[in-house]
Amino acid sequence: MTNFNWLLDGSIVGLYLLVTMVAGLMVRKYVGKVEHFLVAGREMDVYLGIASLAATEFGIVTCMYTAQNGYEKGFAGATPGILMAVAMAGVGLTGFVIKPLRDSGVITIPELLEQKFGKRIRWAAGVMIVLGGLLNMGVFLRTGGQFLVLVAGLNVRYLEIMMTALLVGVAVYTILGGMLSVLVTDFLQFVVMSVGLILVTILILMNVGWEKLVTTVETQYGAGGFNPFVNPTMGWQYVLFNLMLNTAAVLTWQTIIARVLAAKDTQTGRRVYTGTAFFFVCRFLIPGIWGIAALATLGPVANTLEAMPTYLSTAVPAGLMGILVAAMLAADMSTDSSYMLTWCSVIYNDILAPFRKRPWSERKGLFWNRTIIALIGIFLLLYGLWYPLKGDLWTYLGVTGTIYLASISVLLIACCYWRKANSWGAGAAILVSAIIPVTYLVMEQLPSTGALAKSIGPYYSGIATYILSGAAMVIGSLLKPQSHVEGRTA
Amino acid sequence: MTIACVVWYSTITVYVAIKGAKDIKNMLARLDATRKKEAEEQ
Numbered sequence: 001m002t003n004f005n006w007l008l009d010g011s012i013v014g015l016y017l018l019v020t021m022v023a024g025l026m027v028r029k030y031v032g033k034v035e036h037f038l039v040a041g042r043e044m045d046v047y048l049g050i051a052s053l054a055a056t057e058f059g060i061v062t063c064m065y066t067a068q069n070g071y072e073k074g075f076a077g078a079t080p081g082i083l084m085a086v087a088m089a090g091v092g093l094t095g096f097v098i099k100p101l102r103d104s105g106v107i108t109i110p111e112l113l114e115q116k117f118g119k120r121i122r123w124a125a126g127v128m129i130v131l132g133g134l135l136n137m138g139v140f141l142r143t144g145g146q147f148l149v150l151v152a153g154l155n156v157r158y159l160e161i162m163m164t165a166l167l168v169g170v171a172v173y174t175i176l177g178g179m180l181s182v183l184v185t186d187f188l189q190f191v192v193m194s195v196g197l198i199l200v201t202i203l204i205l206m207n208v209g210w211e212k213l214v215t216t217v218e219t220q221y222g223a224g225g226f227n228p229f230v231n232p233t234m235g236w237q238y239v240l241f242n243l244m245l246n247t248a249a250v251l252t253w254q255t256i257i258a259r260v261l262a263a264k265d266t267q268t269g270r271r272v273y274t275g276t277a278f279f280f281v282c283r284f285l286i287p288g289i290w291g292i293a294a295l296a297t298l299g300p301v302a303n304t305l306e307a308m309p310t311y312l313s314t315a316v317p318a319g320l321m322g323i324l325v326a327a328m329l330a331a332d333m334s335t336d337s338s339y340m341l342t343w344c345s346v347i348y349n350d351i352l353a354p355f356r357k358r359p360w361s362e363r364k365g366l367f368w369n370r371t372i373i374a375l376i377g378i379f380l381l382l383y384g385l386w387y388p389l390k391g392d393l394w395t396y397l398g399v400t401g402t403i404y405l406a407s408i409s410v411l412l413i414a415c416c417y418w419r420k421a422n423s424w425g426a427g428a429a430i431l432v433s434a435i436i437p438v439t440y441l442v443m444e445q446l447p448s449t450g451a452l453a454k455s456i457g458p459y460y461s462g463i464a465t466y467i468l469s470g471a472a473m474v475i476g477s478l479l480k481p482q483s484h485v486e487g488r489t490a
Numbered sequence: 491m492t493i494a495c496v497v498w499y500s501t502i503t504v505y506v507a508i509k510g511a512k513d514i515k516n517m518l519a520r521l522d523a524t525r526k527k528e529a530e531e532q
Binding site: 027030032036040041043044045046047048049050051054180183184187190191194195197198201202205210278279281282285286 | 493495496498499500502503505506507509510511512513514516517518520521522524525528
């Protein structure tokens with residue numbers, strides 16, 4: 001049972017989709033070169049960058065798992081968002097890594113890594129990034145569809161068809177307009193998404209009440225609902241792991257870094273980071289409030305991931321429901337378009353680099369970029385939507401994310417700031433970053449090692465990955481004979 | 491912090507929306523100027 005009214009709410013959603021598609025298609029005439037397609041000709045300014053970054057990094061999946069964090073951990077569930085804001089503000093203020101990265105004029109991170117570590121490491125890094133990114137993204141469509149089914153009461157039989165139509169629409173303007181379409185539609189989606197988030201939050205605060213939210217958290221979780229260090233499911237290891245994870249994401253998650261690389265200059269890129277930092281607190285806290293409201297209203301439920309959409313389906317009235325659904329579609333579409341373009345840029349710029357013996361013409365480059373995005377779209381449909389994913393979703397996201405983040409962050413920091421870093425260290429770091437998380441995943445699944453894996457837990461495993469990856473970089477680099485000459489940092 | 495978050499987010503949404511719209515206009519104008527200049531040179 002839901003308050004979604006097909007006439008009123010359906011019209012609001014339809015209008016939003018129409019405006020977005022028109023805007024996305026209108027800017028395609030400005031795309032004449034690969035540089036326009038991938039990094040908007042490096043003409044992006046501060047506020048457009050902030051809107052685009054905030055919209056890209058907030059999708060339906062984010063809304064669901066951050067709400068789940070609020071449901072399961074109370075206000076302490078906002079810890080990852082606070083840590084990400086701190087990391088992003090710190091990086092923006094100091095220019096750590098992002099200054100040399102933007103100054104170098106590269107389009108992707110592996111392109112910079114080649115200057116220090118050589119072509120093979122560039123290619124390997126490109127593969128790691130794309131595999132981690134695509135596997136991570138593979139689950140977005142189905143999870144987003146599940147949210148819409150619960151909130152809007154859509155018939156689950158039509159879930160695949162509806163999400164396919166949505167992805168095709170996004171793919172069309174992304175293929176035609178590249179980063180320019182992504183930026184313009186991200187901006188519109190930022191506005192719609194923000195309006196929806198704010199209105200629903202105000203509704204919840206009025207209906208449920210701030211006191212009841214706080215009392216619910218106190219009753220259910222005690223001090224642990226406010227302090228992550230005393231929460232039995234979190235602790236210092238959770239905080240440290242998330243600090244490492246979010247710092248690595250700020251430095252190396254290509255979809256975030258793409259905004260720095262598209263900025264008109266380094267100073268603008270840094271200002272985008274400092275200007276967007278606090279959004280990441282809101283990214284966790286606002287849906288977190290929705291999750292706490294679900295706990296206060298529904299009480300304990302079997303599936304905590306579905307608690308928030310189930311609650312909203314009857315709490316949000318018609319009219320506002322249309323804005324909420326449009327807001328969530330906006331969140332999802334901005335994420336899908338940015339992510340598709342980002343992984344395309346790494347495939348084209350880095351993985352296909354060995355095949356470009358001579359520079360390709362702009363026409364050929366644009367053709368291949370557009371083809372790659374279409375192929376990514378097909379992969380997402382087949383892998384993420386029509387082929388049901390088995391197993392634990394968050395373990396899956398954690399493993400795919402850590403493989404990427406641990407290795408690439410170590411490589412990037414060493415590339416920018418350690419003269420002795422070389423290809424042996426880079427190769428060792430990549431190997432270690434893949435072996436530890438995958439080993440943990442396998443141990444979790446095997447009956448003979450399951451208990452051991454559980455006692456170690458994902459946070460210690462994750463912390464170990466970052467530390468040992470760094471150690472591998474240092475040891476591998478020092479072991480390389482001095483006779484092999486390496487390139488300089490950018 | 492929660493209330494501060496909601497108030498801040500509401501305010502910044504309006505501010506970024508207005509400034510972002512100007513950024514889009516300026517970005518497209520610069521791209522247009524570059525495109526015309528390159529067409530003339532060719």
